[in-house]
Amino acid sequence: MTSLPTPTAKKLGLVIDLDTCVGCHACAINCKQWNSGGVAAPMTDIEPYGADPSGVWFNRIHAFEVGEGDTGRTVHFPRSCLHCETPACVTVCPTGASYKRAEDGIVLVDESKCIGCKLCSWACPYGAREYDITEGVMKKCTLCVDRIYNENLPEAERVPACVSTCPASARHFGDLGDPGSKVSQLVADRGGYALMPEQGYAPVNRYLPPRQKSSCDSAAKAAPVALAPTAPDSAGKFLQWIDRLLA
């Protein structure tokens, strides 16, 4: 049913730290690996070793340049489904294949109902949905719904594949509907934000901004800090002399 469920307290989602993301693409690779055998399998590749390779990815890592000069920086930017609270990709679906789960807010596609009209991908400003040309159906991030509740996995692995693999710990998974959860605390502490709130989709995922960097100018201008001698009288005249020399 493409009518949205009545909002529930639980809003599972990701928090992505743009300060620590190093742009290694490991999350995208592990996503591809897990989901090639998961509920959304296969993650079709067309001509993977050819001149013009393409294929379905749920997670893509962009790199942006921001600002100019001293304060300019490179920011690696992972982009995946934000599991919006009011996702138009769900409401535009004519068949009921797209739906938002009432119990945890995850947005999913029931591929057996999808007619492949692609309208949901047109309705998403975030580019979360990718059409699988060989399967004739739309695919998207499942928030690893087949991992996070999977009792066959050790508890520590019951997180989305992208989160489990990130070497920089830039990806965090949790309940953003619970203000006391670790992810909500992280968002509160670091000033986490939603992407394009002006589109009105109310994304659940949050991004943590890069930390302010100290400017080269201010570091150069600061006077060197003088150390005060610390050797006590009991250290003897020689050591006190060396202490003064080094201070």
Place this chain on the structure above:
Amino acid sequence: MHPAFSVIFFTVSSGAGYGLLGLMAAYGLGDGLPLDPWFGWIGFILAFGLISFGLLSSLGHLGHPERFLRAFSQWRTSWLSREAVLSMATYAPAGLFSLYWLFVALPARNAGLWPVLPELLAGLAVIGCAATVVCTAMIYGSLKPIAQWRSRWVVPNYLAHSLFTGALLLHALAMTFAPGTEATAAVIGAGLVLSLIAKLGYWRSIDRLVGPSTPGSATGLGQFGDVRLLESPNTSENYLQKEMGFRIARKHARKLRVLALLFAYVLPFLLLLVSLVNMLGFWGVAAAVLAALSGLLGMLIERWLFFAQAKHTVMLYYGAPAA
């Protein structure tokens, strides 16, 4: 947006079909439908044919056309589903009205042989045709990530183009089989003017349009300065870039707009004048038929531009400076 030919043919063909069907029903309602068997048969076959061909053509761009029945289920939220439901629902009154016309009214040479029922069916058919066209327009009009389609000109455009192309077809049929049906001149004039106003208004509105989102808001990094793409996630184009990243050079767009105006409005206008001057002659008939063909060609160019000039917000992540 990528201009998929199946969708362009669908919207132009079914738009013209609904225009023709709606006008025939409306004329039937006002007892103005010529009691000519050729006009009746060819008119209804053409209208239903264009609509059905359009609907079938829209199945052509589906990944799983065999599951199309599912598309009738989500009319509560989805304009595409509403369009599917209304297009099928419109077949009922329009089909029954055409049966009445072809098998009861025409043989008896009497439009008003039965009371009330034919009028009721014709009225429902007119409403159904208009409502289906509105749904088609709203499929595009409801997509927030495409600012050019959120324009309030989109619904008037689809309605006016449908009326205009339907009127061109009706005029060509009337000229050929039932000369002297003056009312079509008034309808066709109104259709042409409304369609032209809607088109020019739409183009004017999208030329000044700036979408609400920027690379800064798409990444949330606007607070740190100007945001530009350094590296795309992929080396060759992915689905998103192929589907949403279609771009047309501004100078080509201008040329195509001139062609659309020429074929959709200027040539039909001149040809219509010829057809009205030479109402009963061969040249009048030929001009009316050519006017309809030219109008449909102009609409195909216009519809192609409707897609090609629509910019999707997701391209902000792929280096577009604005959406």
